[in-house]
Amino acid sequence: MPPHSTTGRRPRRAAPRLLVAVVVMILAALGANTATATATPAGTARTAAEAAVRPAAAAPLPCDVYASGGTPCVAAYSTTRALFAAYSGPLYQIQRASDSSRLNIGPASAGGVVDSAPQTSFCSGTTCTITELYDQTSNANHMPISAGTSCAGCSHGIPGPGPNGSDIGVNAMALPVTVGGRPAYGALFNAQGMGYRIQNAKNVPTGAQPEGIYMLTSSNVTSDGCCFDFGSGETDNTDDGNGTMNAIYYGTDCWTKNCTGPGPWVGGDLENGMFFSDTGANPTSIPGEYGSFLSAWEKNNGTTNFTLKYGNGQQGGLTQSYSGPLPPNGYNPMKVQPSIELGTGGDNSIWGNGEFFEGAVTAGYPSDATENAVQAGLVTAGYANNVTGVPTTASVVSLKAHANGKYVDAAGNGGSALIADAASIGKNQTFDLITNPDGTTGLRAHANNQLVTADNAGASPLIANRATAGPWETFDLIHNADGSVSLRAHADNQFVTAANGGTSPLIANKTTIGPAEEFDLVHDTVPVSFRAHADNQFVTADNAGASPLIANRASAGPWETFDLVGNADGSVSLRAHADNQFVTADNAGASPLIANRASAGLWETFDLIDNADGSVSLRAHANRDIVTAENAGAAALIANRTSVTAIGSWESFDLIYD
Structure with missing residues (x-):
């Protein structure tokens, strides 16, 4: 050599x-x-x-x-x-x-x-x-x-x-x-x-x-x-x-x-x-x-x-x-x-x-x-169980019950048990699907930002009222042959069911999967803003989207608002309200992020990493690197941090649902 x-x-x-x-x-x-x-x-x-x-x-x-x-x-x-x-x-x-x-x-x-x-x-x-x-x-x-x-x-x-x-x-x-x-x-x-x-x-x-x-x-x-x-x-x-x-x-x-x-x-x-x-x-x-x-x-x-x-x-x-x-x-x-x-x-x-x-x-x-x-x-x-270098990721979803064709609802703004009774998707029917390094999952309700639990070791209905995750808040996501999913609770190793044609609250008490235990996983699109930990400023698609993304706004307006689009593989894409274009990690990630793509492909796809402090980070599929608010937020966002272990304040953002 x-x-x-x-x-x-x-x-x-x-x-x-x-x-x-x-x-x-x-x-x-x-x-x-x-x-x-x-x-x-x-x-x-x-x-x-x-x-x-x-x-x-x-x-x-x-x-x-x-x-x-x-x-x-x-x-x-x-x-x-x-x-x-x-x-x-x-x-x-x-x-x-x-x-x-x-x-x-x-x-x-x-x-x-x-x-x-x-x-x-x-x-x-x-x-x-x-x-x-x-x-x-x-x-x-x-x-x-x-x-x-x-x-x-x-x-x-x-x-x-x-x-x-x-x-x-x-x-x-x-x-x-x-x-x-x-x-x-x-x-x-x-x-x-x-x-x-x-x-x-x-x-x-x-x-x-x-x-x-x-x-x-x-x-x-x-x-x-x-x-x-x-x-x-x-x-x-x-x-x-x-x-x-x-x-x-x-x-x-x-x-x-x-x-x-x-x-x-x-x-x-x-x-x-x-x-x-x-x-x-x-x-x-x-x-x-x-x-x-x-x-x-x-x-x-x-x-x-x-x-x-x-x-x-x-x-x-x-x-x-x-x-x-x-x-x-x-x-x-x-x-x-x-x-x-x-x-x-x-x-x-x-x-x-x-x-x-x-x-x-x-x-x-x-x-x-x-x-x-x-x-x-x-x-x-x-x-x-190889979890080396694998972060916890999140996507935004709703669950449509096969039992009655209705959406699972964190009723009473999360104060009541989950039940499949909603005809359409709104805040109370929207959840963060948390995927853990070991492949298990959890659900965090947008209704109150609390984790869904199979309460009382699974003996009580599911309800969103936990701040942290333990076994009762952990589920296996089972992919069924017809494209639907089922949830198996770690609380009791039983499947979650929408019993009685969906009229009863969800509860984990079934040993086999039938129609009542099947749900369509709907990947939602919701408006969000990002506030950078690097400088506590909001990320903007500056110049009506013609300039690269940068964290330099004190408050969120249309240029600071993005549609968080859930993809079928669990990743997300961002569509800027500034110009209705998708954010891209341009030039295979070598150039700053900018909202100038009409559709989402590899460069416009990101993993949404759920950090332990409640913030999020973005890993670009363009190069598998982490997005950073470079130079303490003074420079444009770019995907150039090579490992999840490199996530610090410059790579952390508060995800704010509008």
Whole structure:
């Protein structure tokens, strides 16, 4: 790779047949896992509580599926579970800061989910670092923390922040999730120089030999830095030229500068470039690829084709984003070297952020059927509760009951129980739909700005009279096959019903869903104003909308009033009363916000973030950045804050319903 930039962001350089057994495994995705418990590896102990929640059924594990497809795993890593049904060895090693002692963490049983209880105890009162990821294959291609420039022959790579130019490990407790209902931890790469690598891996594809890779990651934490990779890199941590590495890249860095949308995207880091196609660009139909658990896939036959796919790690199948020729100028044939790395580029590039849960490298070019079966197994594994970097969001809705075709009313300005008795939508029929990081929801009534509760542990009718949210104010939003929704109360795990044809108050006391438990979710349009915390001034579409939005008005008039338009995906758009145009994060978010669009598309779409202090923030879909009242409100609003953790007073606004 060429010399690295001193600006802090790294500029990048420019099939065997499927066996019948794979079909059996696909069919078995809904069947029982017959693996039995075996002795746990050193440093692990399965508790009775964990045994009680262990799922009775599981899909075939990834590396078993790959083997049956004739493309065996040659390197396989996970911090959350075994990737072979027979694997019972350690998954990773941790080291605690208090006394530098180390502990291996493994699955609760052969083929099982990690037993994280020893880690929780071991790391109590101190910090722990993952020092090594264990390869689950017989090749023992274990990945320690990358040596960076400290290894022999690695002096031309990029030094990490560790001793003698080595990298550093991730915080072992920073990414809690659940798998099949049991606690586990992913690997969170959120600081410069976090990376792992084995310099000389055994029996992995080299040169132009076909290779497949998959990784379970997340869009919760990504970056435009180089490079959050998993796969094959150079053995000397140095840029050895085009085609000398073959890794999955996931992030927002468009090396060729010809991409469409904000990303992130799954690409191939083939050295001297992250490629989302042979030209570098992502498909224009895919402006970004998102998911709290996102499966990323790359396969390369070494001469004529590489293919990219992505999927949701919690539901559904795979989407192929590219399949075609390798890039020109030195990538055909490939010249891959036998090193496996995670979290860093081929030359030890240290600026990529991301999340990792599991992944494998295969010998050979996997078939689509094999990859589909592995994806089915990921979904069945039950990954959940990844809330890292995910804010609480809100949209404005009304609920139309199927029981009688009427709207749910916070009657008596919120003083009486909710009932479906309104023929039209007004203030008392309007609610903020609050979506929490864990996917649960709440309703905040516009009638009185109070949260709806399933009172008396669900035994009393729903009423809007709570200032803060607890279990009684928390609901699961169930999407029904006919497009309607239902609400399941956490107060008693019962469904909310509009009983007696809607003439009775709403109450959570039904165990199944019928017409009385179904509601149409209507995304409302309501007039609002925004008062910036940066300077306590109202945001205006200045100059009758011809100038960018800026927070410099002492009171709200037509130029300071916007229609808050609810979108079907839970996002919002803003239509200015100043000129009846939609607010856009212009130039893919690089220019200030301005109200000059006749219709709403990607650049005119925002997530409405519900902050803990009662204020709101806006995250632009144009670039996934947070809108700020720049320069303490003296400059125009612009979407240029890169993380929800960056939300401060300049990014906070009082949302005032007019």
